Amino acid sequence: MTEPLLSVRGLTVEFPTRHGILTAVEDITLDIMPGEVLGMVGESGAGKSMTGNAIIGLIEPPGRIARGEILLKGQRIDNLPPDEMRAIRGRRIGMIFQDPLTSLNPLYRISDQLVETIRTHLPMSQEAARKRAIQLLDDVGIPDAARRIDDYPHQFSGGMRQRVVIALALCAEPDLVIADEPTTALDVSVQAQIIDVMKQLCADRGAAILLVTHDMGVIAETANRVAVMYAGRIAEIGPVREVIKDARHPYTAGLMGAIPRLGENLDRLQQIPGAMPRLSSIPQGCAFNPRCPKVFDRCRSHRPSLSQAEVGRQVACWLYDGVTEA
Amino acid sequence: MLAFIIRRLAQSVLVMLFVALIAFVIFRYVGDPITSMVGVETRLEDQEIMRDRLGLNDPVVIQFARFIGNALQGEFGISYRLQQPVTELILSRLPATLELAVASALIALVFGVVLGVFTALRPKSFVTAGIMAASLVGVSLPTFLIGIGLIYVFSVELGWLPSFGRGEVVDLGWWRTGLLTESGLKSIILPAITLSLFQLTLIMRLVRAEMLEVLRTEYIRFARARGLTQRAINFGHALKNTMVPVITITGLQLGSVIAFAIVTETVFQWPGVGSLFITSVQVVDVPVMAAYLMFIALVFVLINLIVDILYYVVDPRLRVDGGASGN
Numbered sequence: 001m002t003e004p005l006l007s008v009r010g011l012t013v014e015f016p017t018r019h020g021i022l023t024a025v026e027d028i029t030l031d032i033m034p035g036e037v038l039g040m041v042g043e044s045g046a047g048k049s050m051t052g053n054a055i056i057g058l059i060e061p062p063g064r065i066a067r068g069e070i071l072l073k074g075q076r077i078d079n080l081p082p083d084e085m086r087a088i089r090g091r092r093i094g095m096i097f098q099d100p101l102t103s104l105n106p107l108y109r110i111s112d113q114l115v116e117t118i119r120t121h122l123p124m125s126q127e128a129a130r131k132r133a134i135q136l137l138d139d140v141g142i143p144d145a146a147r148r149i150d151d152y153p154h155q156f157s158g159g160m161r162q163r164v165v166i167a168l169a170l171c172a173e174p175d176l177v178i179a180d181e182p183t184t185a186l187d188v189s190v191q192a193q194i195i196d197v198m199k200q201l202c203a204d205r206g207a208a209i210l211l212v213t214h215d216m217g218v219i220a221e222t223a224n225r226v227a228v229m230y231a232g233r234i235a236e237i238g239p240v241r242e243v244i245k246d247a248r249h250p251y252t253a254g255l256m257g258a259i260p261r262l263g264e265n266l267d268r269l270q271q272i273p274g275a276m277p278r279l280s281s282i283p284q285g286c287a288f289n290p291r292c293p294k295v296f297d298r299c300r301s302h303r304p305s306l307s308q309a310e311v312g313r314q315v316a317c318w319l320y321d322g323v324t325e326a
Numbered sequence: 327m328l329a330f331i332i333r334r335l336a337q338s339v340l341v342m343l344f345v346a347l348i349a350f351v352i353f354r355y356v357g358d359p360i361t362s363m364v365g366v367e368t369r370l371e372d373q374e375i376m377r378d379r380l381g382l383n384d385p386v387v388i389q390f391a392r393f394i395g396n397a398l399q400g401e402f403g404i405s406y407r408l409q410q411p412v413t414e415l416i417l418s419r420l421p422a423t424l425e426l427a428v429a430s431a432l433i434a435l436v437f438g439v440v441l442g443v444f445t446a447l448r449p450k451s452f453v454t455a456g457i458m459a460a461s462l463v464g465v466s467l468p469t470f471l472i473g474i475g476l477i478y479v480f481s482v483e484l485g486w487l488p489s490f491g492r493g494e495v496v497d498l499g500w501w502r503t504g505l506l507t508e509s510g511l512k513s514i515i516l517p518a519i520t521l522s523l524f525q526l527t528l529i530m531r532l533v534r535a536e537m538l539e540v541l542r543t544e545y546i547r548f549a550r551a552r553g554l555t556q557r558a559i560n561f562g563h564a565l566k567n568t569m570v571p572v573i574t575i576t577g578l579q580l581g582s583v584i585a586f587a588i589v590t591e592t593v594f595q596w597p598g599v600g601s602l603f604i605t606s607v608q609v610v611d612v613p614v615m616a617a618y619l620m621f622i623a624l625v626f627v628l629i630n631l632i633v634d635i636l637y638y639v640v641d642p643r644l645r646v647d648g649g650a651s652g653n
Contacts, residue, residue, distance in 0.1 A: 058550055082556075090553025097551070102544035106643055107566050116562075117552045152642040168552055 003074060004031035005208050006055065006176055011068035011078075013047075013054050015279075022279040024050045024063065026232045029306060032176065037199065037209040039223030039240065041216055041255070043276050047232040048212045052178045054078070055210070056093050057085040073175070091121040094169035094207075096198070098181040100161035104153035110137070110164055111149040114171060121172035136167040140197050159190035166198055170205065177202055178210045183218065195222055216259055220244060225312075228252045231276055231287035234306055238313035248315040250292045286318070294319060327638065334634055338627045343394070345623035350393045353403075353616040354382075402617035407609050412617045416599055421501050422492055423591070423598030427584045429514055430522035434583075435576055438526045442533025443568075446541065447560060457530075464527035473520040473593035480516060488513050490595040517594040521587060525579045532575055536568040543567075570641055577633035581626040 013025040025047040032038050040048045053059050055070055057077070070078040077088060089095070097103040105113060114133035118124060124132065130149075137145035140163040153161055162182065169177055179198060183191040199222055202209050211223055219226050220240060227237040228249065236249040247253040254272035274291040277283060283290055289299040298318050309315045353359075359382065360373050377383055381392060396402065402412040441461075445454040481489035493509030495502045504510030540546065541564055549559045588600035595601070599618065606614035638644050 056551060058547065086550075086553050086555065088553070089551055095548075095551035097544060097548050099544060103548040105545040105549065105563050105567070107641060108563070109642075116554065116558065120552070120554055120558070154643045165548070168548075172553075 002033060005034045005036075005073060006032040006210075007071040007074075008051075008055065009069050009071070011051065011054060011070065012066045013050050013059060013063060014066040015063045017062075019280065023066075023282075024232055024279060025054065027305070028068070028234055030227055030234065030237060032208050032210060034175070035203070035206050035208055036225065037202075037211055037223045039219035039226040040210060040212045040229060041214060041219055041226060042229030043214060045276060045279070046229040048214075048229050049180050050232075051229075052095070052180050052210060052212050056089055056095050056178055058089075058095075087121075090117060090169075090174070091172045092174050092176070094172070094174035094177045096162075096165055096169045096177060096179040096182045099185040100158055100165050101185065103165050104161060106153055109150050109152055110156075114149070114164075114168060117168055118171050133167075133171070136171055137164070139201060140164070140167045140170075141193075142167075158186055159194060162186060162190075162194050163197060166194070166201065170201055170207070173205055174207055176208045176210065178212070180212045181214070182211075183215070184213070191218070216244075216255065228255065231282055232279070233287060233316060234314075235288065235317070236313075236315045237306070238309075242313060248309055248313070248320060249288075249317050250294050250319075251288045254291075254293075286316075330638075331635065334631055338631055341627055342620075342623060345620060346394055346397060347390065349397075349616040349619045350390050352619065353393065353612055354386075354389065356612050356615075357610060359612070397620060402620070403613040405606070405611055405614050407606065407611045407614075412613045415602065415614065416617060416621060418502075419597060419599045419602045421503060422596060423584060423587055423600060425503065425505060426514060426517055426521060426587055426590070426596060426598060427580065429518040430520075431525065431576070431580045431583055433518055433522040434525035434529055434579070437522075438529025439533050439572070441526075442530040443537060443560070443565065445530070446534045446537035449538070461527040461530055464523045465531075467523075469520060469524065469589045470593050472523055473517070473590055476516050476520055477593075487516050489516070492597055517590050517596055520593070521583060521590040525576075525583060528579065529572065529576060533568060533572055536571055537564060540564045540567045566640070570637065573636050573640065574633055577629050577636070578626075581622075581629045584625050585622045 008028055008030050011025060011028040012023065015022045015024055028047075028051055030038070040051065042048050050059070050063075054065055057080075059065065065078055068078070069076055072088070072092060077085065080088070104110075108116075111130060111133060114136065115126065115129045118129040118132055119126070122129075134145050134149055137149055142148055142160060142163055148156075153164070156164065166182075177198070182198060183194050186194060195218060198209070201207075209222075211219065213219060223240050225238060226240045226243050228235045228243070228251065230251050236243060236247070236252045238248075243252060244256060247256050251272070254270070257270040258272065260269055272291055277287060277290075283300075284303075285301050286292070286295075286299040286304055289295045292299065296318070302318070304316045304318050306314045306316045307320070309320045359380070360377050364373065364376070381389060384392075400413045404410065405412050405415055408415060441457055445457055448454050477489045480487045488509070491513060492504045493511070493513035494507040495504045495510060496506045504514060546559060546564060549563050554563075584599075586600075587596075587598060588604055590596065591598045591600035592604055599621070602614065603618045605611075606618070
């Protein structure tokens, strides 16, 4: 068995506030294999982005990693001194943000931003870095890259800017790319192109992707495995096809039921009654229990943890765990 | 770019015309120019002849046109008090004021930006709290009090620096500078600090607020995610984006530094345009007042123009010639 590229063990992120400590992410455990695409879905506030931020070490204070560890190729990275972590960001873990209109510094040319990033991580001359930057822009599908490279961000459209962002995330050949809702802010017509570019380039370079999104369609087309998040925890994790076809967790089943399918004649979409609890009022027991159609007594008092349902699939639900006590 | 500059120039001309109108009204209707020029013994008939010869009986529009024509040639009449051409008077006083203004603007800009950046990057440090508290004092203490306080400490008690005047000046022919002699340099320190304190605190607070704002933006987060060094992020990406509003305020403040150097010049008996204006007001020397008004307006208009052009240099989004390409 190959060693996982990234290994997250019991990650818990807390935000101390005046009204007590809020737990944004609790007890997340997952592995990402080299070259793999792991999708992460969930509603807004489920802790998807926070998990990504924690991995790359960019949680805004006062938020902090309270428990757990993050290992990159077996090396712990969650407790590194700031400067060593900085050297990992961009070099070994790249990140793509949601809104390409705001992720690029408006006052710097594209060339400056690319060359600056390349030269921060790789020992290269100005000219060599520039050549590499043009190559990268060409790779992400920017026509006439050699000429466009000296343009400013505002001279590019949204889709083109997201291509530039991808080029920036990939410019030092990281092993892992965290893509935080990379297509949410884009036109539907360019979403597929951007996903294709990202997937293709990462595959060429053997980089793994952690794809954070709320778009199940994107996950279905892109990811190898998917982690479904609910209220800061992983509800279910497994190979994409199996999770979609045969959801184990009632929340996942509800999510799948809410996706309209072609050829199906529905008057209304199914929906899960209620709303995800706020971080300050997560119910006792399983966080999903007030909305769960299959709820029973134990769900209200004991919190289920992620356990093996079958090979490669893990579910945090008492339905699949008759034996283990909490 | 060219069209923009031409448009801005046209606006500037309009503003100057309007100020000229006000200056003309002051010049013509505040007191009677003839009575101010001649003594009480002059006969009324002679006064009438003079009035006619100076064109004061012509229609107002023609007088205004003549005023503007003269102003364009730098001709603002003769000072009632000193019996010298006003333009000559102002030009001879100008170097003193400009040197003082530029020196204090530099102090304000350098210390304002440095302290602003520092307090933004270390928002929780004790030093920051101290600087912020001190800056409140800088904003709220009146200029003359600061000046008098500085004179008391550094001139009277310690005796390090002169308390008034400009020291020895060197005449370069077209410019009399105090910056080339030791006594001149010593003399400019106290007034420059006094004049700069208010602007300094203003710039510092502005830089701090802008910088804190910029540090929260997505492109700064993305710069962090790219692993850029803290220095490249803070002093490259963040500071450059902070500078746009700072340029505006600093530019406009330079205008007010020149315009309102009056108080500082009075406290330190600095022989500049401001003290010329004050003495002119005291004796109702109307031509000097009108010319001073035009001069200050010109300074403001020019600085505004330069600030607008600087925007173009700093912020590429304003240069519309590039054009976005479609996807």
